[in-house]
Amino acid sequence: MSDINTLSFEEAMRELEATVGKLETGEATLEESIALYERGAALRAHCEARLREAEERVEKITLAANGQPTGTEPVEGL
Amino acid sequence: MDLLEDEPGPGSNAHEFTVSELSGAVKRSIEDQFGRVRVRAEVGRVSRPSSGHLYFDLKDDRAVLAAVTWKGQAARLVQRPEEGMEVIATGRLTTFPGQSKYQMIVDQIEPAGAGALMAMLERRRKALAAEGLFDEARKRPLPFLPRVIAVVTSPSGAVIRDILHRLRDRFPSHVLIWPVAVQGEGCAQQVAAAIRGLNALAPRGIIPRPDLIIVARGGGSLEDLWGFNEEIVVRAAAESTIPLISAVGHETDTTLIDFASDRRAPTPTAAAEMAVPVRADLAARLAETGARMLRANAQAIQRPRQRLRDLARAMGRPAALIEGPRQRLDLQGARLEPALRLWLQSRRNRLALRPMPAATLRQFMQARRHGLDRIAVRLDQARLRRLERPQDRLNQLQERLDASLRRVTASTHRAIAQDKMRLGDLVQRLDAALMRAQRQRRDVLTRLDRIRQTLGYKETLRRGFAVIHGPEGLITSAAAAARAPQFQIEFADARIEARPAAGKSRRPAPPSGQKTLL
Numbered sequence: 289m290s291d292i293n294t295l296s297f298e299e300a301m302r303e304l305e306a307t308v309g310k311l312e313t314g315e316a317t318l319e320e321s322i323a324l325y326e327r328g329a330a331l332r333a334h335c336e337a338r339l340r341e342a343e344e345r346v347e348k349i350t351l352a353a354n355g356q357p358t359g360t361e362p363v364e365g366l
Numbered sequence: 367m368d369l370l371e372d373e374p375g376p377g378s379n380a381h382e383f384t385v386s387e388l389s390g391a392v393k394r395s396i397e398d399q400f401g402r403v404r405v406r407a408e409v410g411r412v413s414r415p416s417s418g419h420l421y422f423d424l425k426d427d428r429a430v431l432a433a434v435t436w437k438g439q440a441a442r443l444v445q446r447p448e449e450g451m452e453v454i455a456t457g458r459l460t461t462f463p464g465q466s467k468y469q470m471i472v473d474q475i476e477p478a479g480a481g482a483l484m485a486m487l488e489r490r491r492k493a494l495a496a497e498g499l500f501d502e503a504r505k506r507p508l509p510f511l512p513r514v515i516a517v518v519t520s521p522s523g524a525v526i527r528d529i530l531h532r533l534r535d536r537f538p539s540h541v542l543i544w545p546v547a548v549q550g551e552g553c554a555q556q557v558a559a560a561i562r563g564l565n566a567l568a569p570r571g572i573i574p575r576p577d578l579i580i581v582a583r584g585g586g587s588l589e590d591l592w593g594f595n596e597e598i599v600v601r602a603a604a605e606s607t608i609p610l611i612s613a614v615g616h617e618t619d620t621t622l623i624d625f626a627s628d629r630r631a632p633t634p635t636a637a638a639e640m641a642v643p644v645r646a647d648l649a650a651r652l653a654e655t656g657a658r659m660l661r662a663n664a665q666a667i668q669r670p671r672q673r674l675r676d677l678a679r680a681m682g683r684p685a686a687l688i689e690g691p692r693q694r695l696d697l698q699g700a701r702l703e704p705a706l707r708l709w710l711q712s713r714r715n716r717l718a719l720r721p722m723p724a725a726t727l728r729q730f731m732q733a734r735r736h737g738l739d740r741i742a743v744r745l746d747q748a749r750l751r752r753l754e755r756p757q758d759r760l761n762q763l764q765e766r767l768d769a770s771l772r773r774v775t776a777s778t779h780r781a782i783a784q785d786k787m788r789l790g791d792l793v794q795r796l797d798a799a800l801m802r803a804q805r806q807r808r809d810v811l812t813r814l815d816r817i818r819q820t821l822g823y824k825e826t827l828r829r830g831f832a833v834i835h836g837p838e839g840l841i842t843s844a845a846a847a848a849r850a851p852q853f854q855i856e857f858a859d860a861r862i863e864a865r866p867a868a869g870k871s872r873r874p875a876p877p878s879g880q881k882t883l884l
Contacts, residue, residue: 298510301652308655311662314669321666328659335652338511339645344538346530348521348545349573355559359572363521363543366530 292330297338304331389463396468400459405431405470406478407455408587409447422447424455424470432469433457439473448616450549451587452478477588484588487595491622494597499604500625506609508629508640509577511648514540515641516576516608518560521545525582525613525634532638537645542576548583553593557581557623558602565606578641579608581623582634585616594621603627613637674760688742688771691778695738698782699731706789713796730788734781738774745770827858835861 292300307328310316316324347360383391410423410430418437423430433455435443447453457472494500515533519525521543533539544564546556560581567575581603583594593599594614603610603626612627613634624630631637748770819825823833833856834841841847852865 296509296511297648301510301648301655304652304655304659308659308662311659311666314662314665316666318666318670321663325659325663325666332652332656332659335648339649339652342538342645344530344534345540346543347541348543351545355556355563357544357563357567357573360542366527 292334295331295334297335300331300334300338304328304335307331386463389461389466393461393463396459396461402458403456403470405455407431407453409449409451409453412447412449420447422449424453424472432467433472434469435472435475443475447475448585448587450590451585452589453587454478487588487622490595490597491625494600494622495625499600504604505628506607508609508611511537511643512539512576512578512641514542514574514576515578515580516542516544516564517580517582518544518546518557518564519580519582519634520548523584525584528634529580529582529613529638532635533642535644536639537642537648539642540574542573547593549586549590549593554596554599557593558596558598561599561602561606561610565608576608579606579610580613580631580634580637580641581610581627582613582637583615584634585619588619591615591619591621594623596622599623600626611637611640670760674763677760688738688745688774691771691775692738692742695735695778695782698785699735702785702789703728703731706792709793710796713800716800731785738778741774741777745774824858827856832857834864 295303307324311321311324311328346363346366348363349357350359350361352358405424407424407426410425412420412422414420418440420435420437420440420443422433422435424433425431433447435447435457440446447455453475454477455470455472456474456476457470459468459470461468498504517526517529519529525548526543530541533541542564544560546560547553548557561579564576564579567573569575581594583591591614594612600622603612603623609628611629611631612621612623613631613636614621614623617632629640631640823831827833834847835854835856836846836850837853841850841853847853848866850866852863854861855864
């Protein structure tokens, strides 16, 4: 199984839904079910963290005279 | 008076108009002269008050013409006027005498120069399409939830506001604005440079590399949007490895970047909607999935629990498990006991020995059986205790049951083996007792025989006596001997035949040299 922290929201969500699907079919053994549940709980926590940490940040890229980007500056009031 | 009437002004003969007369004359003149005109112009300021009438300016670089489209006609316009749009307006001129103004009543507007430009655009589109720049296979899927979104647009104006506003509503995001001119000179170069520059950003540089690019501009004339038809922009968009949404102009405007982009949004707001999902929806979906998982997990635990109960029921009394071995024990026991009894009886009959410890055996058997019963009961209780704790695993239960069964079976075997050993022991003891008894009898017999022999007449014969056997038994008197025609005389070694001597008196003479035994 891949490290959950490297998963994107969508990957984690898809795996979570697949995990729940497996649990729901009831074909897993009790041990497998417990493993699936633990994995599912971790995936869910990962997704929730991603939703929680969402915050707006608007920056404007600053450009040098030759048009190359040099950095960013925060943008307010848009 | 003369002085006063002198010097009439030049043109004193000319007709004097009232303002209204003059305004009316101008109005008539203008309306006659310009009753139907077509004007090529750029649309200036546009205002749509609640009255529904449409007021706008038509202008070129030196003059401005006020224009109005009345409410009823405004709805029927092929092209609604947008600021900056190059149009050809059709209508009539009229004046507004109350304010000394003139204006154009516009009843139709069409994009200017469309025909020529569109033909050129179509040629360019075909050439780029032939290169494969617009192929479906080149399209990249948009990320489900981009971490950084770059917007290539004018940093001021409604477009960036619309995009940020909609992003805020759906999923607050990290947005990088790459400022560019969205029309006029330098527009195409700047937009292309922005797309390339964003693609060139290192994944972990000072400027975070975006995982989605939106190229956006508000509506405008074909000429205004022309920068987004330039080949340099189209190629940059096609080459972008970062998924790109184009949102240039209004829904009816199509520019070539729209063909090269991965997705085309009809408006900047729509681009924001394509860019991110709605956070609240995701949270709801996540919550729902979490709830499903809890339910499924409860079931995953409930199912084995139910199965455990079912199995426990199916097992019934665990004592049932030892019934087989017990039956074997009973069978063996039942066979053992009669066999033993029979054997003991025969021995007892033959040898009249002391009573056999059959009762002891029975007691022993019974004790064994009690022991088994106790084990069964304890097994039953232990089983029940285990079953009452459903979290215990079934296979552990099974293993322990098996072990118990093995133990019970083994102890049963042991019991039978011990019984056999005891039986063997008894047999040995019985054999030994029999041998002893036989030896004693034999000794007695030998003694008696010796006595019998001692008491018999044959020993007397050895000492010189003889026995006379007549035809009708022993002859014990001379008279009897005289009567017998013949007889036998038994000596110690043999018998001889004899008869009384003839001519002798019937009185027996005393035998010479021979004594009778009696």
